[in-house]
């Protein structure tokens with residue numbers, strides 16, 4: 001008898017973490033490594049949020065809270081949805097998890113039965129596919145190449161829907177491509193969902209505040225109010241407020257769905273830290289003036305990385321609309337040889353070559369279910385990025 005369950009047989013550790021771990025291992029062994037594999041802002045959490053966390057400890061906010069989270073945080077989230085999107089939720093329609101990752105995970109656990117299908121347009125965040133499998137479902141991967149802006153078309157979506165489809169999971173702006181769906185594109189996808197009333201929509205809005213377009217951010221439940229009864233809108237404080245280690249995300253949707261999510265949470269982690277919840281209230285209700293400089297820095301870094309990638313023979317690179325990733329295409333480098341005579345067959349080979357020969361940790365596109373690319377996270381300092389770009393350019397020039 002084997003120890004591990006059949007359910008986890010096909011599940012992999014997140015490639016983003018794996019590449020970071022490999023880079024750290026080489027760094028510990030004395031190598032100079034530029035780590036651009038992980039999507040964690042390099043900024044500090046804003047001061048007023050840190051102060052709120054410290055005050056919560058001193059005020060004794062250190063005990064268990066209710067499973068869906070504290071009333072104060074649910075209220076702050078309610079205000080956030082109303083302020084930013086005109087969406088109105090009651091406390092029973094809001095859940096708070098240990099990062100938005102937990103909300104995504106809980107939602108799938110609460111709703112997916114064996115054999116159910118979950119449509120994931122790719123490239124998509126590495127964890128979606130594995131989370132669906134952990135819930136016993138089947139991920140249905142829809143590859144969306146650069147030529148269609150890394151975005152799913154209504155036609156493609158319509159053709160993928162079957163009687164077993166439970167969810168469509170969409171993340172905009174996207175990790176890893178940075179592509180953002182416009183309001184009109186969401187309306188067109190929403191039209192497909194209106195014709196398929198058994199399909200639910202998961203909107204992962206975690207990069208909502210890190211975007212470079214001027215138009216207001218469109219989210220499905222606001223853009224298509226008639227779909228709101230089958231939408232789960234997910235967000236969190238990790239990316240916008242540089243709070244990845246605090247672990248707080250939230251979701252809002254129909255009360256029945258939220259009740260299911262809370263059941264899963266109540267029998268697993270109970271809730272995220274009480275101290276984190278107090279800090280998250282300060283984040284959501286507090287001043288947002290720090291965001292302008294954060295986003296300006298990200299935009300400057302995006303431009304630096306895109307310009308560097310567009311210079312390199314053999315790579316293609318589009319300009320991302322948001323998030324903090326660039327996703328160059330490397331198909332033309334496949335088949336070339338490294339200085340020590342190895343052939344680069346795949347994007348994974350290329351990323352291993354970048355890591356081992358150039359000391360740059362990146363993530364292959366195949367981990368995001370769009371092979372022939374790699375992802376650069378530019379949530380790193382300007383100096384690290386400049387050095388990383390120089391190393392990638394040299395490594396590419398050394399291929400023959």
Ligand SMILES: Cc1ncc(COP(=O)(O)O)c(C=O)c1O
Pocket residue numbers: 039098099100101102125171174175204206235236237238239244247248249
């Ligand atoms: C698309 C996407 N969704 C969700 C998450 C999870 O973020 P957190 O759990 O920190 O809220 C990430 C983190 O990288 C992400 O890229």
